[in-house]
Amino acid sequence: MTLSSTLQKAFAPTGVLRASINLGNPILAHRNASDGEPGGVSVDIARELASRLGVGITFSAFDTAAKSVETVTNEAADIGFFAIDPLRGAGIAFTAPYVLIEGYYLVRDDSPLTRNDEVDREGNRIMVGKGSAYDLFLTRETKRAQIVRTESSQAVVEAFLRDGLEVAAGVKQQLEADAARTPGLRLLDQRFMVIQQAMGLPKSRGDEAAHFLREFVEDVKRSGFVASALSRHGIKGASVAPPSQA
Missing domain, CATH: 3.40.190.10 (Periplasmic binding protein-like II)
Known part of the structure; x- marks a missing residue:
């Protein structure tokens, strides 16, 4: 898939995709015992997005959702993984949920x-x-x-x-x-x-980027990517969210 330079710039203005990871939710993220780097379902999804965008990726990991939200809202990161909440939606454009917890x-x-x-x-x-x-x-x-x-x-x-x-x-x-x-x-x-876990990016990145991210989330649900990630990481009690009706 060929992406416009405008879209790549919207997601990765520094040249790499900066992903904010919340380690406070052990279902979706953790630190790898081997190297201390972030791992888990949300990390796998972030890497897949970077691959489709054709850019590299870096991670900023936080121990609370609040810090992760703040980092994306302030545009110190380009994407994040959050539970949907109206308060957070002031500065972040959310996708539909990819996982229900x-x-x-x-x-x-x-x-x-x-x-x-x-x-x-x-x-x-x-x-x-x-x-x-x-x-x-x-x-x-x-x-x-x-x-x-x-x-x-x-x-x-x-x-x-x-x-x-x-x-x-x-x-x-x-x-x-x-x-x-x-x-x-x-x-x-x-x-x-029921906690609806979704992806989000700063609203300032524009409608094209927000639409692309929404479609990306629907695709990784539909294709089985999210289900495979949950299985690969041994996650129990979380389910893949149904397709968005929007």
Whole structure:
């Protein structure tokens, strides 16, 4: 596929595609034990995009979604991988989601809480990773419980235990992994949200680039690329998003 120089410039104004990677979501990204470089589903997708654009790629990895969003919004990176949220959409043009991930609550075994609708009550404190998709969602939706924020999604359960809070919120797989290492914890039995993971680029890059990225995401879903990446990295509990109806 031959791309216009205008489109290449929109995606890679420095000559290489600069991808912002959020390591705070272990389903989609991690550091490789062998070399410390970013790896995972989102890294594979970024490399595929760079290949189709005919440019090289560099990665900036962050431990929180908020830092990753800020980097793309400020155009210190050209693309990123984020949960869709209206607040983030002010400066970023999103694609449709490529992966769907479940958000869950975690409590202690002796907690009286057994259902999601019992969480948003006076006296309950919910620990979240600052700036995460579920932080933004719960900040909008929670009416009575108190939201308490820690520096990253990986630190949620540790901070929840240390500070004696009633509830921890997060991505199901991260909470399950933390609970497996720490006896006496359990997840409530239903998800409280579905996190729509999408790609995005600065809105200033224009409609042509935004359209190309949307079509790219639809293609990697349709072709099986995303499903293969999830399988290759051993990811459970996340699913390929359905085709966009837009």
